Amino acid sequence: MKTLIKRSGEFQDALAASFRSGLVLVDESPRLRACAAACQLSLEHATMVRVAFERNASNSATALVRLQYEALLRGAWLLHAASDFEVEKLSAALDEDSAQRAKNVAGAAHMLETLAATAPAALVGPLQQFDDLSRRGLNSYVHAGLHPLQRVAQGYFPQPLAEQLIRNSNGLMHMAYRLLATLSGNQALVDVTTRAHLAFADCLPFD
Numbered sequence: 165m166k167t168l169i170k171r172s173g174e175f176q177d178a179l180a181a182s183f184r185s186g187l188v189l190v191d192e193s194p195r196l197r198a199c200a201a202a203c204q205l206s207l208e209h210a211t212m213v214r215v216a217f218e219r220n221a222s223n224s225a226t227a228l229v230r231l232q233y234e235a236l237l238r239g240a241w242l243l244h245a246a247s248d249f250e251v252e253k254l255s256a257a258l259d260e261d262s263a264q265r266a267k268n269v270a271g272a273a274h275m276l277e278t279l280a281a282t283a284p285a286a287l288v289g290p291l292q293q294f295d296d297l298s299r300r301g302l303n304s305y306v307h308a309g310l311h312p313l314q315r316v317a318q319g320y321f322p323q324p325l326a327e328q329l330i331r332n333s334n335g336l337m338h339m340a341y342r343l344l345a346t347l348s349g350n351q352a353l354v355d356v357t358t359r360a361h362l363a364f365a366d367c368l369p370f371d
Contacts, residue, residue, distance in 0.1 A: 168327055168367055169214050172334050175364040176210065179341040182356045183348075190349030194255040195242060200347055202239030203340045206232050210337040217330060222321035223305055223312040229333050230302035233294055234272060236340050240291060241275040243343070244283035272299065290339060298332060331369045338368070 187204075189196045209232035216225035242251060253269060256262035270278070276295055279288050304311035315321050338361055345357040361368055 165217075165323060165327060168330055169218050171364060171367040172214055172330055175334055175360070175367055176207075176337060178363070179338065179357060179360050182341070182345070182353060182360065187344060187348070188350075189347050195246070195248075195251045196347050198251055198255045199239045199243040200344060202235050202242060203344050203347075206235035206239065206340045207337060209235060210333050210340070213333045214330065217326055222326055223315055225326075226302060226312070226329055227305040229329050229336075230299060230306050232333060232336050233291075233299060233302075236336050236343070237272060237275050237279075237291055237295075239340070239343055240283060240287055241270065241279055243347070244287075245275065245278040245281075246270070287339075287343075290335070294332065294336070328369075331367060334364075334367050335369045 187200060189200060209228050213225050213228045213232060216222070216228060238254075242254065246254075250270065253262070253266045256265070272295065276288075276292060279291070301311075303309065338357075341360075342354070342357050345354045348354075
């Protein structure tokens with residue numbers, strides 16, 4: 165477990181190092197800026213997933229994987245499927261009025277449905293697979309359901325499950341960096357970011 169967490173951190177460091185000039189967007193449109201913010205939020209969650217598992221806060225880490233996924237999904241949707249009006253709602257300066265307008269923003273099911281019709285299959289496929297296999301199961305951890313309550317009561321969290329979740333988190337993290345690279349308009353950066361997984365297969369989901 166310690167080795168997996170260490171390698172996962174090294175994977176994120178390698179991905180971040182690809183952005184030598186920092187994050188530079190091909191344009192400063194609200195759509196790209198909103199997508200970038202969602203990806204960066206997803207990456208923040210990815211970092212804290214590892215921290216939580218390392219500190220034996222496994223139930224919190226598990227809930228964060230769900231948040232990490234939904235932030236990435238939001239970013240993909242903002243780039244490929246959201247209307248200009250929806251982008252505006254999530255780009256407005258934060259105040260009581262803008263918060264009220266954003267309350268009815270699209271949920272995960274709607275985002276996936278619209279992405280399937282507009283986004284590349286290589287992006288939609290992994291997001292759909294995660295949704296099918298994991299998102300609903302993680303609901304229990306987000307909403308303090310049976311799973312986390314019993315894990316706490318028993319004082320036990322299965323290590324194989326923890327390792328699987330870290331690997332899944334790393335896969336989502338890789339997708340977020342790839343999406344950020346796409347926003348740069350720099351094909352060389354896209355290629356480097358895409359290939360980064362080859363040196364870190366040991367900390368990614370099994371095929």
